[in-house]
Each structure stands twice: as structure tokens, then as C-alpha cells.
Amino acid sequence: MNSKERLVGAVTFQPVDRVPVIPVALSQGSKLLNMDLPTYQKNGVHIANGQLKLLEQLEHDAVFGVPHVVEDLVPWGSPLTYYKNGSPTLSKTVIRKFEDIVDLKVPDPSDSLETKESLKAINILAKEVGHHTAVIGALIAPFSLPSMLMGTGPFMRLLLEEDKSGDKYLKMLLDKCRRYVVSWAKQMVEQGADIIVMADGIASETVISRRLFQKYVHPLVIETIKEIPVPVVYEAVGSTQGILDLIATTGAVVAIIDYKDNLEECKKIAQGKIAIMGNFNNIEMLYWNSIRTQLEVKKAINKAADGYGYVLSSQGPEIPYDVPFEVIETMVRATKEFGKYK
């Protein structure tokens, strides 16, 4: 059974040999290639090579064709500031006042150096290992994209004001973002992405209430996923347990859950409806060692590997650059050793 078969089987609740393991190691490839992070992140060939090297060493169950999701903002006109030890940040707000939303043009997602390079990386990975290992493309979900275009505070104001006194700009903005996301996902799929991870940074119960999720996020995610031709992994980035039942009806095949979510409870809610993936505390991983990692793997498997439908991973957005490599290695090795489905 190869990784792709294992992953597909596991997330569709079919018998597979073991729990699949996907470390979201987007930046670690640069270390393996002995190059600084910005150089690595800006070049599709490097990204692909880094992922291939990682796969060669770890033999885990999927590779990522993107270095981060912040790149989604570049085609909208927000350049990035790069750092030597983490993901880039945005250096410009695209929407300065609500009125700007009316004239906001939806750009071509591949209209930036960064996104072009990601497509290149996906293409290389698909050709090299796509026949046995799933190639993952990742992007920002349409509900969270606006908060990056205008800042979380202003978006929150827009959301809450229009939730109270009627729609004016919100629907228009979310629709523009949805069109962008669908187009970006399709381009990734064209280059060979088997799965799309949709990161919804402000959709979890950590940021908005279940009511707001139900009213705004849920229909938007359904509409978006409907148009993406490959399986979608949905990540609400934050507490997911209270909305997991809703996520299960969006059409997503996997939901990434937060470290604070109760893995056992989430498994019960999701069983047979949607697979779950997670939920190592990625910041805490900075302080783990091999033994601790093995214990965490065992704990997670005891809680969630009952009746398939579980992928061992960390919570989003990624494993930090400075997490010791032995921790990631142990995460994969221990899952292979102890990751038996019950």
C-alpha cells in the first residue's frame, strides 16, 4: 500500500495498514538543502527539492507544494516581507476603507512571482512522486482572505456591523474572495495537486461564534468546495470542536483540529462523516524531544485511531522552523510503529 492509497483509504474510513502521518513541515526543506529560508521560499524548484528530500528521509504520507499561504495576498497587490526564521508577513493593506471593496478587482492568482513558483513546485512534485504520494496545495479560505486584505479589526467591524444592520459590502467582498480561491485551487489542481488545504484563519470558535460560522462561513465553504475538483481539507485554525458537525457537512473530506480540541470527542462527532487531522500543539513542539514526541503520538493514536478516519499531524498553520528535526522524525517513525487502527 503506498502513501496515496493509505491516505485516501484512511480519510474515507476504509481499512488501511496504519494511520497516515503528515507533518506540516513547510520550511524544514530549506535546512535539508542548506539554504536560507527566504531563498527557499521564493523558488519553486527549491520548495519541490526540499519536500522531496524530506520525503526521502521521513517517508511520510504527503508533500506540500506551497511554502506558506500568505503568498495568496501577493496577486492582490500586497508584497511580502521575508524573515530568516519564519513565514513572511504582509507589508500592505489592500482595502483601506469599506468603499474600496466595490472597485476591488479579483486578480489572476498566478499573477505573482510567489504563486507562480508554488505552481512550479506542485508540478515538479506531481511528476516526481505524485504516482505514490499525495501532493497538497494550500490556500487561504474565502472567509479569511478579507481579514488579510483589510486587517482583522476592520473586517470584524464590517462583519459585525453588517450582521446587525444588513448587507452592504460583506457579501460582495466574500464573493470576490470565493472566486479568487476557486480559481487559485483550480490552477494548483491543473499542475497536479491531489488535495487542497483550505486554511480559514478567522473562522474557528476562537474568533467567531457558532452562529456567525453557520450564517457566513458554512454556506461560503460549501459553495467554494463544490467548485474545487479534488478533495478539500478544511482548517478553521483555532477551536473546531464546537463547529465540527457543521464542517462535516461542507463537502470537505478532512477537518484539521486545534490542539485545545478534545481529540477523542472530535473523533466521536466526526466518525463516519468527516476524517480529522491533528492536533499537536505546534508551538509546544519547539520544546519536545524524541521521547515526548513518541508519547504524544501514542496518546493521539489511543484517542483517535478508532474506526479509521484519522490522520496524525500538528495543528495549523505549520511546524515552526525551529522545531528540532528529531521531533518531526519521531512523529513519523512512531506513527509507523504504533499507528495501528483499532
Place this chain on the structure above:
Amino acid sequence: MSTITFLEKQKKKLENQLRVLWSQINYCEDIETSSLALSDYLFNMKKIYMDYTRNENYITLMAERTKQKIDLQLSLFLDGLDKMIQLRENYSEINVKIMELNKDNIEVDKHLRQTFALLQSVSSQTKVLAINANIEAHRLGAQGAVFKIIASEVRKLSDITNESSSNITNTTSKLTSQTSEMTQILNENSNTLINVVEELEQGKDSFVSMYQDSENIVNESMVLDDKLLAIYELIEKVNVMVEYNRASYTNVKKILREQVDLTKEMLHDFNQELGVPTNGFSLIDSTDLYKSFYKSFKEENVEQCISLIQHALEKGEEASFITTHILERTVETVGKEQIDRLVPLSEIYVNGRIIEACMDILLPLLEKDHKKENLGKVIIGNAYGDYHALGRQIISTFLRMAGFDVTDLGLSVSNEAFVEAVKEQRSNLICVSALILHTAEEVVQLRDLLDKNGLQHVKILVGGAPFNFEPRLVQKVKADAMAANGIEAIKVAKELLGLMHRKVEYK
């Protein structure tokens, strides 16, 4: 001053006192309610302990059972090892004997070969003798017939001797070679045995250390069990204390009510003296104001909250009273309610917006009346490279409400700008907000820069997702403390600036 003016002034003071008394009664009620919630938490803690251990030193017993199993295995192992060592010694003895036997065999072989050579020589001479005897017998003719027979038999004897000695030599050689082979095999076996015993002896050390570890685990488990029990007992004591406190607050409330009645009577007397009818309106009003404000706050109705405050101010309520007894109290109560559930950021954001809108009305009045509480200057900003304003804005609002003089430096603030602001404002506290890990790590440089500028006394309070995920990060970035929300930020800021009696170590 005329008596009437004096009486009116005293009446006003009494009315104020009455409002404060009502507010105190309300606080007592809040404490009673939260004491009940506290009792529930304590009950749940006790239940967790009982469900887990059933009060039977659960962990120690499990550790002890494991230790005993290891002990048994260790005994079996040591027993086996002793037997192996005995076997190795036996093997050595056999080996020595076999080697001696081999040596003897070689010696026997050597002697036999010498004897064989001698026999061959005897046989050869006998053969020559037989041939000569045969010739002589032939020469003698009929008289030599018997002699010919003897010669022929002597030749046969020579051949038999020759063949037999050759057979003996071959057999002995075979025996010697087999013995040598056997010695080699035995040698190899003996070496394997020696190696195995060596490995087992090495394993013995780790086995023994494993046993010692298991013994340590048992000892540590006993300590842990004791500590858990100690915590359990403390919980029980706290529970009793909470109950007593609740009873005390009920009594305080009763006393305050008596005080209220007394004040009411006094007010009634004042009114009679002044010849005005007793008006209970403003007395009930402050309680109603709190209830209405709290309700609107919960409903996230900014407009209604503002309107209630404006209305109260118009009716003569003091800004300081509204800030402390209405606004802060509402925030405290809501904060307590939020402990037990996940509060979405959107809700905190709305709460912050309401507080901000109310403070916009109240602050100028407080400043005008010189009643604005000044807890000190605070600098706040997002870490360098961080562009996530929401958390920072919320914390800023809460700190302002509490009476801090907040200077907000905004998004992605360089460490130099933080230091500059501290010097300019003579502030002793910097609050840094960060949503991304590597921007959070900027705080290390900020600490260094502060120290280099002789500002070691300036404290750093941090907040944001990475710190919530892993509180040890606070220590790593050399910050002094973290706060997860607005209420906590007020408390921690006060503590860091030495404004509270209790000093808490957050690291």
C-alpha cells in the same frame, strides 16, 4: 452656610452613600454567585481525583506492580546468567581435556608411525628372508619342500604385518584429524558462549538499572500520590473556606442592608426637615442602571449602553461612580462568566468597542473632575513585523478603562521606537502583542535594547496566540509576564507595576 444648604449638602452625601451601599450589596451578591461557581469547580476537582485514583494510591500501585514484574524477570535472568557462566566454565574444562587428548593422540600417532616404519622395515627384511629361503628351498629340491612352505608362510606373514600396520596408521591419523576438528568446533562454541555471557553480563547492568528506575518510579509515584492527596485535602479546605466566605458575604450583605435602611431613614428625616417628599427613585436607579447596562452589554448593544450612561450622567450620576460601579463591574462580571466557556474574539472585540465608546464619554468628565484614576503610563504596540491589530486594540481599551495612561504605538513597532517611547513617557511597562511566532521572538531583542539603555526596571508584558499556545515562550523571549485577555492584562499590569499587594511569579 444656612441650615437648609447644610442639610441639602448632607442629604446629597447620604444619597451618594446609599448608592455606594447598594453597589456594595450588589458586589456581595456577585461574590456569592461566584462562590457558588467556585464550589462547583472545587467539587469537580475532587471528583476528578476520586475518579482517577479512587483514593487508593493508584499510580504507586501500578508502578509497584510493574516493579515486581521487572524484579521477577530480573531474578530469572540472573539465574539463567549464572547457569550460562557455569556452562561456560564446564566448556572450558572440556576444552582443556579435549586439547590434552588431542595432544596424546598426536603423540600416539607419532609413536605408531615410528613402529609402523620399524614394522615395515621388519616386514621388508622378512620378505627378503622369505625370498631367499624360497630360493634355497628350490635349490634343495624335494628336501626343501617343507622349508619352501615355511618360506611362503613367512612371506604371507610379512604382507599381513605390512597391511595391518598400514591400517593402524590410517585409523590413528583419522582419529587424530577428527579429534582436532572436534577441538576446533569446541573452541568456536566456547568462544560463542563466552561472547554470549559477556553480552548478557552487559545486559545485566541495564536490567539492574531498569529495576532501579522502576524502584525510583515507585518512590516518585508515592510522592506524587501524596502530593495529589495533599492537593485534594487543600481543595477540601478551600471548599470549606469558600463556604465560610459565602456565609460572611451573606452577613455583610445583611449588615449593608441594615445600613441602607438606616441611611434611608436618615434621608427620610432630612427630607422631612427640608419639607420635600421622599423620593426613592434615584436609590433604586443605580441598581437598575447596572442591571440594564449589564443586559445591554451582554446583548452587544453599543447604542443602548451609551444611551444608558448618557441618561445617568444627565440625571446627575457621577462619572467616577459609573466607571467603577457600572462599567468596571459589568466587565468583571462578564469576565467571570467567560472563564468557563470559549469566548470568540468577535465577542471580546464587541465588548471592547462598548467599553471604548463608554470611556470616550466618561474620560473627559473624569479628567475634568480630577477623578481619573492614574495607574501609570503604559506603552503598547505590535511586535516588529507583526500586523495584527485586533488583540492590541482590545488590550489597550481594557487598560485605559482600568485607569492606565496608554500610548499605543500601533503595528510593527521597532524595538528602538519602543525604547524611545519609554524614555519619552517615563513609562515602566511595555505591552507587546504578537500573532506570529517569529515576531513574538522579537521581544528578546527589545529586552536587550532596554537593558543596554539602562532600562532594566522596565517590564515587558506580552500577549498573543504563540504565548497562549506555549506559556514557556514568555521565558524564552525574556518577557516578564503574559496576559491572555483584557481582564488578565489589567491584573498583570498592576502586579508588574507593584500596584497590588500580592506578587505573582508568572514565569
